[in-house]
Amino acid sequence: MTASATPFMVKWFEIMDSTTPERVLDMITDDFQISILFATADGAAEFKGDRAGLETYLAQREVSVLVHHVTHGHKVGDTEVLLGETRRDGAFEASFNTSTQIDPASGKARRMLICRTPSVSFSD
Template sequence: MSTTPLLRDWFAIVASSAPAAEFHGDRVGLEEYLEQREKSALTHHILLGARVNGTELVLGETRRGGASEASFNASAELSADGARFGWLLMSRSPQVRFAG
């Protein structure tokens, strides 16, 4: 079982088949962003993850055509039942590489 099931599912469902791009805003803005973005260009792969109390943290890389393009990290505070995000913070940089 994954130590970060909510973030694992986030990337499997929402981000693994679509490219990374900048986003900031509320839920409606996120839904609009997800609807308009290009599909199947850049995929996300979690390399390391941990759950600490009510927070999930992951390190990973984005790949284009199977080749590593950038690293990312994501942190998510979970709801009391662990089924939803209270907040979600992600960043991505082509200048940093994690050795998962």
């Protein structure tokens, strides 16, 4: 894991994996925009928008059930990019990638794009 290369997103996913994932709402700017394309074996959904879009995503999550494992990460300018997988009870469930633009003035997320699918595993 490249935690030192992507400290913001590592912290984000630590919070997302906790019993209080709503704390990530303190990590976003006032002009925050997000798109999460969330695929399962049964189909896909997109959660998008501003703070309200993130709140909608958080409301449907299984709290502390899926754990994020970052496998690769890199920071380019003000953007952190990473690849990882979610695991349920230690077993692979899906791969994900994330691109997050960090506002340099506040240190908060300004733009975020997350894609998730069980169809592709990078650890096979």
